[in-house]
Amino acid sequence: MIKYVLPALAAGILAGYLNNNFGTPLLNTVFSEYTFNLSLIALLFLMGMLFMLDEKAVAKMREAKFRILVFPISVALGSIIGGLFGGLILRIDLFASMGVCAGYGWYTLAGPLAGQLFGLEWGALGFAVNLLRELVTVVGASLFIKLDKYAPIAMGGATTMDTTLPIIVRYCGQDTLIIAFSSGFILTMAAPFTITAIAALAR
Amino acid sequence: MAGLLDVVMLIPPLIAGMVVGYYLRGKKLLNSGKLLLGIILMLIFSLGFSIGSNAELLAIMPSVGFNALVLLVMALLFSILFVKAARKLVGV
Numbered sequence: 001m002i003k004y005v006l007p008a009l010a011a012g013i014l015a016g017y018l019n020n021n022f023g024t025p026l027l028n029t030v031f032s033e034y035t036f037n038l039s040l041i042a043l044l045f046l047m048g049m050l051f052m053l054d055e056k057a058v059a060k061m062r063e064a065k066f067r068i069l070v071f072p073i074s075v076a077l078g079s080i081i082g083g084l085f086g087g088l089i090l091r092i093d094l095f096a097s098m099g100v101c102a103g104y105g106w107y108t109l110a111g112p113l114a115g116q117l118f119g120l121e122w123g124a125l126g127f128a129v130n131l132l133r134e135l136v137t138v139v140g141a142s143l144f145i146k147l148d149k150y151a152p153i154a155m156g157g158a159t160t161m162d163t164t165l166p167i168i169v170r171y172c173g174q175d176t177l178i179i180a181f182s183s184g185f186i187l188t189m190a191a192p193f194t195i196t197a198i199a200a201l202a203r
Numbered sequence: 204m205a206g207l208l209d210v211v212m213l214i215p216p217l218i219a220g221m222v223v224g225y226y227l228r229g230k231k232l233l234n235s236g237k238l239l240l241g242i243i244l245m246l247i248f249s250l251g252f253s254i255g256s257n258a259e260l261l262a263i264m265p266s267v268g269f270n271a272l273v274l275l276v277m278a279l280l281f282s283i284l285f286v287k288a289a290r291k292l293v294g295v
Contacts, residue, residue: 008244012251020256032253039246041216046239048220053227070289078282086277090270101278111260124263128271129278131254136275138247147283154286155279162213163250166243179295181217 002142005167009138040162047169047177057175068179072186075154076194079104093118095202100126102194104157104187105133105164113192117199133157137164145171153180158191160184 012031019027051057061068079101087097096118103110107130115123137159141152148154152172156164161184168180254260264271289295 004240004244005247008247009251012248013255014251015248016252016255016257017261018255019252020258028252028256031249032256035245036249036253039242039249040213043239043242043246044213044216045220045223046235046242048217049224049227050220050232050235050239052221052224053230053232055228064295067293067295070293070295071286074285074289075282078280078285079278081285082278082281083274085281086274089277090273092270097274101274121267125267125271125274127260128264128267129274131260132271132275133278134250136279144283148287148290150286150290151283154282157282163246166239166246185214 002139005138009135043166044162047166051174051177054174057173057177060175061178064179068182069186071150071153071179071183072190075104075157075183075187076102076190078154079157080194080198093122093202095198096122096125099195099198099202100129102191102198103130103133104191105130105137105159106157106188106191107131107134109191110195113195117195118202134159134163138167141167141171149173150176150179153183156180156184158184158187161188 016028016031080098083098083101084094086101087094090097096114099118100110100114100122103114103126107127110130111123111127114126133155137152137156140155141164144151144155149172152164152168153160153176156168159165160168160180161182165177165180165184169177172180
């Protein structure tokens with residue numbers, strides 16, 4: 001699948017870049033908003049349907065129950081502690097480092113919020129860290145699955161409820177749909193609060 | 204910025220799909236894999252489009268790239284390690 005995903009991503013970036021310079025804002029709205037949202041909704045519908053059709057996947061999920069909550073909690077802790085160590089390595093502000101990593105891949109949130117709470121240069125870093133997190137998950141899921149069956153869910157963070165969900169289900173298996181979606185959903189909900197809480201601790 | 208409302212909006216289509224899937228149990232869907240791949244590629248293309256058309260985002264990448272890379276690698280490393288450890292602990 002990666003041999004289709006990578007060209008689609010590259011073509012999208014190139015098309016968006018060219019359109020931004022030579023094209024019309026209308027095309028941007030069509031692709032960045034309408035096509036994006038419609039394909040997301042269609043995808044979630046289709047994946048929910050395929051999940052219920054797969055009786056083995058449903059049985060596996062019933063068995064796991066509330067234990068699936070360990071995923072978002074571990075990813076949140078791992079991201080924040082990773083941010084702490086990253087800050088130590090780079091010798092930069094530790095709270096701000098943890099704050100930008102607490103975006104869990106949600107770059108449209110982490111960028112502006114980190115900019116507001118920690119200062120503009122941190123907004124740029126918040127954008128970059130979290131955008132790269134999403135891209136690395138899209139591109140690297142097939143590779144990192146070798147480390148752990150659920151490594152792509154850990155990598156995807158908040159994005160596992162939407163953009164990276166189909167790729168994760170493809171590589172981790174149909175039975176991981178609910179784990180990935182719920183983990184992404186909880187992390188998405190948690191991101192604004194954890195970033196703000198870390199900023200509050202810094203003062 | 205994508206609002207929290209947009210996030211909640213993703214739940215109804217998922218639930219609707221699950222309800223339809225529940226009633227179609229035992230049936231084999233033809234070509235669902237191809238359809239899925241088609242929609243995935245559309246989503247990834249439009250994701251790329253929104254990144255490519257964000258000039259500010261592209262402009263800041265080189266200046267913060269190295270720091271971002273280090274923070275990202277550490278966040279990914281610890282996320283994977285913690286998930287691996289937690290799975291062993293609770294047995295998922």
